[in-house]
Amino acid sequence: MVKVGLAIAGAAGTATTAYLGYSLIHKSSKPTIGEKWSEFLLLNGTEAQWSLRKTKLSKGIDESLTPELRKLKSNTDGLKDWCAEAAKKTYSDVDSLYLSNVRSYCTFYVRDKFEGKYIESGGSWEGANKRLTDLNSDDGLSSEMKGIKEALKKVSSPPKTPEDLKNWCTSAYDKPYLGENDSLFKDVTLYCSKVGTTPSPQ
Secondary structure, three states: OOHHHHHHHHHHHHHHHHHHHHHHHHHOOEEEHHHHOOOOOOOOOOOOHHHHHHHHHOOOHHHHHOHHHHHHHHHHHHHHHHHHHHHOHHHOOOHHHHHHHHHHEEEEEHHHHHOEEOOOOOOOOOOHHHHHHHOOOOOOHHHHHHHHHHHHHHHHOOOOOOOHHHHHHHOOOOOOOOOOOOOHHHHHHHHOEEEOOOOOOO
């Protein structure tokens, strides 16, 4: 009887160990934000990149920020550390506001992936405007580019220079980078780049 009892206990212990091992494996397999967004997170950025995000945070609306980030608005030097800690958190354990804050202040912006090739705000936009309006077809154009193309065509030639494309592009530069297949990034690549630096849109 003793041997039987030990055998049962041993079997139960083995089952318990197996269950605990299974639970630990599955618990630890939940990806962190850093693992989930490894392609997008800016953890070792330049001083200029972090400065841009600090400025953006200082202008953030309190209701759109987590309590921790609200405290950092007046002392943005802690933003980089906040982002580093955020990367360690389990993705599924945080709410949508937290993820939105990480996306806004801890990730690459479109400009970071297109550095040196886009037209600056003070640059010449005539060539880029012409590149868009000269397209024979609207096939493949995003709704944003269709609207801008139409607006540009309604404006008379210089000295009045339309700024629809310029305004859209310069706003897009500081939006989160969501990958090369993201429609916004594609539009920036094709229509906000310096003329001659990228293949002409078909």
